[in-house]
Every structure is written in C-alpha cells, then in structure tokens.
Amino acid sequence: MIWTESNEHIQALVYQLPKEGKSVCGDSFYFNATDEGMICALADGLGSGSMAHESSSAISSIVKEHRDDDVSSLMERCNQALKQKRGATVSILKADFKTRTIVYSSVGNIRFILYAPSDKYIYPLPVTGYLSGKPQTYKTFTYTYEKGSRFIIHSDGLAVSSLRTYLKHHVTPEDISNQLEAYTKMGNDDLTYIIGQLF
Ligand SMILES: [Mn+2]
Numbered sequence: 001m002i003w004t005e006s007n008e009h010i011q012a013l014v015y016q017l018p019k020e021g022k023s024v025c026g027d028s029f030y031f032n033a034t035d036e037g038m039i040c041a042l043a044d045g046l047g048s049g050s051m052a053h054e055s056s057s058a059i060s061s062i063v064k065e066h067r068d069d070d071v072s073s074l075m076e077r078c079n080q081a082l083k084q085k086r087g088a089t090v091s092i093l094k095a096d097f098k099t100r101t102i103v104y105s106s107v108g109n110i111r112f113i114l115y116a117p118s119d120k121y122i123y124p125l126p127v128t129g130y131l132s133g134k135p136q137t138y139k140t141f142t143y144t145y146e147k148g149s150r151f152i153i154h155s156d157g158l159a160v161s162s163l164r165t166y167l168k169h170h171v172t173p174e175d176i177s178n179q180l181e182a183y184t185k186m187g188n189d190d191l192t193y194i195i196g197q198l199f
Pocket of ligand 1 (some may be wrong): 044155156157189190
C-alpha cells in the first residue's frame, strides 16, 4: 500500500506491507497535515498478525483523537492505551510549519532520520523498550528544520544500511521510495515507512 499527501508545506508518502503470509499488518500509522503543521505516528505492535495490530492500531487511534496535544502528552496517552494489550514500539513526530520546528519522541525500535540540505543529519538515538502501560520516561527532541529537509520514519521491517545516503542523494519522497523498493521484498516482518519533504 502506498499513500501520499501534499500541500505547500509538505509532501509525504507512506508505504506499508504486512509480513509475508499475513493478511493483517502489525504496524499502524497516523498522518495528518494542515496549513499549520503535520503530525505523524508509527507503531509496531509486539509480535505479528491481529494481536500486534490490536496494539498498534490503538496508537494510531489515540494519536488521531488527541492530535492537538503536545508530543510528550501523546506518548503518555499511548502508553496508557496499551494497558491490557501486548504492547508496541511508538514514534511520534510533529512539525510546526510557521516556526519550522519539529518535535520527536520515541520508545523502541522505530527509527527517524532527517537530512537537511546544508548537509546535516538528525537521528535521535532510540530509547530501548516498548510501551505497555508501565511507568515510562520519554525523551522529547526539538529541532528547527531547513527548507527542503526530508525525513524518514520506519519500522524495523525496513533494514537499509545506507538509508542516510538515499535521503541525501534523492530529493522527493517518490524518488527516495523508489530506491527502497528492493529492500521491501524480504517479507520477514511487517514494514512501514513514512517519508516527508518539508518546504
Ligand atoms: Mn517489526
């Protein structure tokens, strides 16, 4: 499944493929852009199939419902939503188009890389673990971004060692996505990525 959205501030592409042989994807995402900003969330439910989907889809629902909250409040809401469920790794990214600011928080193995045209990378180190309703501390990162910056958020079903190079040498989300096609054929895990270009 490929899904795209664009306005004058962002161009975005989401790609998702369930693990081979599974009809239900254990990863879930939420993406929304307005004239003011963007929010996206990606969750990888523990395990695979419907049990994993139950956890990860709880995250996409809660983020959709409370998308105006700040990122750290959203992370705690996500944590609470996973009580009595298996758990999930979660990343949330928000962008404010007016101030050119992004805020990012993550627990677990979902990765985020941003490449800025002045040849800088942002890739916050992951916090290990997963959310399951237990007490959890969150690290929230705030950065300003340059016009033309592009980013990727991906679940661990995508394993590409040269991902940073692809972000640097390919500009549009479509171009970057095309470069990743060969890496989506492994089929050994649910795979989701969100690529965005910020203007
Ligand atoms: Mn996974």
